[in-house]
Amino acid sequence: MGELTNFYNPTAVAIVGASKKPGKVGNSIVKNMIESGYPGKIYPVNPKDSEIEGLKAYPSVTAIPGPVELAVLSVPAAKVVEAARECGEKGIPYLVVITAGFKEIGKEGLDLEKELVATCRRYGMRMLGPNCVGMADTHTPINASFTRNSPLKGDIAFLSQSGATLIAILDWSRSVGLGFSKMVSLGNKGDLSEIEFIAEAAADPYTRVIACYLEDVADGARFLDVVREATRKKPVIILKSGTSQAGAQAASSHTGALAGSDLAYDTAFRQCGVIRARSLTELFELAIAFSRCPVPAGKRVAIVTNSGGPGIVATDNVEARGLTMARFTRETIDELRAGLPAEAALYNPVDVLGDGKADRYRFAMEKVLADPNVDSMVVLMCPTAVAQPVETTRAVVELQKQYPGKPILGGYLGGESMAEAVQLMAEAGIPCFTFPEPAIAAISGLVNYGQFREMPGDGNELSYPDVDKRAVKAIFYDVIRDNRLVLLGSEAAAVARAYGISAAPVSLATTPDEAVEEAQKMGYPVVLKVASPKILHKTDVGGVKVGLDSPEAVRRAFVEIMENVNLLLPEAVVYGIEVQKMMPKGTELIIGMTRDVQFGPMIACGLGGIYVNLLKDVSFRLARGLTRREIENMLAETKAYTLLRGYRGEKPADLPALVDAIGRTARLVLDFPEINEIDINPVFAYNQGLSALDIKITIS
Numbered sequence: 001m002g003e004l005t006n007f008y009n010p011t012a013v014a015i016v017g018a019s020k021k022p023g024k025v026g027n028s029i030v031k032n033m034i035e036s037g038y039p040g041k042i043y044p045v046n047p048k049d050s051e052i053e054g055l056k057a058y059p060s061v062t063a064i065p066g067p068v069e070l071a072v073l074s075v076p077a078a079k080v081v082e083a084a085r086e087c088g089e090k091g092i093p094y095l096v097v098i099t100a101g102f103k104e105i106g107k108e109g110l111d112l113e114k115e116l117v118a119t120c121r122r123y124g125m126r127m128l129g130p131n132c133v134g135m136a137d138t139h140t141p142i143n144a145s146f147t148r149n150s151p152l153k154g155d156i157a158f159l160s161q162s163g164a165t166l167i168a169i170l171d172w173s174r175s176v177g178l179g180f181s182k183m184v185s186l187g188n189k190g191d192l193s194e195i196e197f198i199a200e201a202a203a204d205p206y207t208r209v210i211a212c213y214l215e216d217v218a219d220g221a222r223f224l225d226v227v228r229e230a231t232r233k234k235p236v237i238i239l240k241s242g243t244s245q246a247g248a249q250a251a252s253s254h255t256g257a258l259a260g261s262d263l264a265y266d267t268a269f270r271q272c273g274v275i276r277a278r279s280l281t282e283l284f285e286l287a288i289a290f291s292r293c294p295v296p297a298g299k300r301v302a303i304v305t306n307s308g309g310p311g312i313v314a315t316d317n318v319e320a321r322g323l324t325m326a327r328f329t330r331e332t333i334d335e336l337r338a339g340l341p342a343e344a345a346l347y348n349p350v351d352v353l354g355d356g357k358a359d360r361y362r363f364a365m366e367k368v369l370a371d372p373n374v375d376s377m378v379v380l381m382c383p384t385a386v387a388q389p390v391e392t393t394r395a396v397v398e399l400q401k402q403y404p405g406k407p408i409l410g411g412y413l414g415g416e417s418m419a420e421a422v423q424l425m426a427e428a429g430i431p432c433f434t435f436p437e438p439a440i441a442a443i444s445g446l447v448n449y450g451q452f453r454e455m456p457g458d459g460n461e462l463s464y465p466d467v468d469k470r471a472v473k474a475i476f477y478d479v480i481r482d483n484r485l486v487l488l489g490s491e492a493a494a495v496a497r498a499y500g501i502s503a504a505p506v507s508l509a510t511t512p513d514e515a516v517e518e519a520q521k522m523g524y525p526v527v528l529k530v531a532s533p534k535i536l537h538k539t540d541v542g543g544v545k546v547g548l549d550s551p552e553a554v555r556r557a558f559v560e561i562m563e564n565v566n567l568l569l570p571e572a573v574v575y576g577i578e579v580q581k582m583m584p585k586g587t588e589l590i591i592g593m594t595r596d597v598q599f600g601p602m603i604a605c606g607l608g609g610i611y612v613n614l615l616k617d618v619s620f621r622l623a624r625g626l627t628r629r630e631i632e633n634m635l636a637e638t639k640a641y642t643l644l645r646g647y648r649g650e651k652p653a654d655l656p657a658l659v660d661a662i663g664r665t666a667r668l669v670l671d672f673p674e675i676n677e678i679d680i681n682p683v684f685a686y687n688q689g690l691s692a693l694d695i696k697i698t699i700s
């Protein structure tokens with residue numbers, strides 16, 4: 001039972017803008033409500049008519065005698081706010097606003113929507129829409145929408161930001177016998193959004209899987225918190241169309257350029273256990289699989305087929321999807337050899353040959369399912385003249401009952417000759433596709449979700465009580481007073497140090513003598529780097545000199561850098577030259593941060609140095625809610641990880657120190673939303689500890 005239980009199951013519903021006239025939206029909503037079998041009271045509201053579709057109609061909601069729990073508004077946009085206000089006066093807690101003409105039409109509509117939302121807030125009403133088709137719940141049952149027909153009963157909750165997609169899916173679903181627990185057209189998401197509906201569906205006993213079509217996410221931070229919880233209970237599959245605005249932001253850092261436009265959604269979905277579908281087809285293939293199959297114990301897939309080609313396609317897909325082909329036990333192989341013709345392929349995929357009839361299929365499937373090395377099975381069948389699709393399917397259905405813990409999926413190739421068998425599979429609740437690929441994709445979704453659920457919910461966000469926020473604030477204050485948004489290297493290093501990130505000693509010198517003095521203090525050798533907020537890529541302008549091991553070398557380098565910069569970037573303001581202690585070489589890494597408009601800061605880490613953009617060996621996580629395990633996984637995803645673990649006799653890097661530095665970077669950017677971007681490149685990872693060499697921080 002969630003916050004929206006009564007929204008889906010109200011005691012009485014008012015339809016404001018109900019109409020007698022067939023073909024009008026207000027008429028179809030009344031009809032849908034009646035035809036859905038809704039058990040509560042239905043009150044049509046219309047200023048002129050006293051009876052609509054056999055129901056008594058009322059001139060206004062306030063004239064309705066009893067309490068009303070949900071009002072569906074289908075009056076023109078100009079009348080919606082007033083109608084909502086009346087609903088508020090009547091004490092109605094939930095609204096569905098069908099009407100279009102709000103923020104989707106521009107400024108005027110946006111203002112009207114704000115007024116509508118403010119009206120809802122004033123009366124404590126929750127609203128679906130505006131600009132939506134409505135909602136249906138097959139278990140109440142209720143259909144408060146203007147869809148052409150009602151959904152069949154089922155256990156998939158479908159939330160759609162596109163009304164047209166919802167209508168189309170509903171129509172298609174009836175033709176294939178697919179049922180839904182709920183269908184919600186999210187519309188403009190003026191108040192209620194996918195977040196509330198996902199939370200509700202996760203708590204709903206009639207929903208087994210949550211499928212969403214989304215164009216954006218209303219509130220990234222809340223989405224992460226709520227959906228992370230929901231996915232622990234039920235699979236959430238999302239098709240997200242369009243691209244996030246992260247890519248549109250001018251990315252001056254390596255991290256920003258690497259992040260790209262869609263990465264924040266990918267990262268957010270993965271971090272909170274959402275299964276991402278790449279097409280509408282895949283969304284429903286996965287939804288069907290989750291609605292009908294158990295989550296398999298592992299990723300070992302067996303394939304039983306009557307033809308080689310589809311078996312090979314399936315095998316390729318198994319590998320491409322990160323699944324494995326099951327290796328049968330010796331006993332299984334011996335039994336298959338004894339019972340199948342000599343030409344049959346005994347090893348996975350098992351080929352019962354083109355003349356394989358139902359008994360041969362049954363025999364092979366029985367042996368395969370009994371094998372302890374098999375977690376799931378795909379049955380492929382093509383309609384040879386002698387194949388027995390229906391009889392074979394009967395065997396599949398029986399075996400599914402015997403092995404309820406092992407998902408069985410069909411890939412029935414063909415059409416006409418397979419129709420009856422496909423129908424039998426549907427009736428038995430066994431997902432069956434026309435080709436092998438979706439069956440494998442569905443198993444991959446099931447396996448990934450199973451792995452996610454098994455991962456212990458290491459939900460403790462990292463905390464660092466020793467960080468010095470005040471020091472960072474003071475540095476930012478000085479930078480802003482200096483009319484800058486880019487920190488100098490010495491300032492950035494001080495910020496890092498305040499957050500416990502080990503930064504190589506660095507200080508600013510304005511004359512060659514000062515540079516020598518600083519170098520003497522730190523000890524030779526040193527590196528000199530031009531200090532200018534306008535010069536982000538210093539090496540490119542001859543602004544870096546390394547390996548300076550004497551006062552003379554430092555003096556000479558100082559002058560040369562100044563000359564180079566004057567020549568190549570005469571207009572750049574130069575604050576001086578930074579003297580940095582030359583650190584011993586370590587594994588070169590990058591730690592960075594770029595901000596996404598929806599999901600906030602994203603932390604990156606991977607192979608660093610000058611080739612970061614070329615090699616793109618970087619993995620990302622959202623800073624919000626980042627845990628130690630996530631950071632470890634993040635490192636393990638990179639190729640750099642092989643180096644960090646000690647490549648070709650090298651000593652392994654200090655992984656705990658790296659995890660600590662990444663966690664502290666995440667803490668820093670969460671504490672300071674004014675930090676726009678960070679690149680720490682390179683970070684030298686050592687056998688013991690690490691050193692952040694070049695730190696770039698931009699603020700806003």
Ligand code: ACO
Nearest residue numbers: 017019025045046074075076098099100131132133163164
């Ligand atoms: N209270 C009660 N009834 C009222 C009120 C009121 N305050 N004011 C008017 N009405 C009645 C009208 O008299 C009319 O009844 P009638 O048919 O008996 O005359 C009824 O409400 C509807 O009013 P109309 O002025 O006839 O409006 P119409 O039905 O043409 O349009 C609608 C209303 C459908 C809400 C329209 O404004 C609209 O928004 N259409 C687009 C809907 C849409 O596309 N939504 C998004 C879906 S997503 C997708 O893309 C598929």
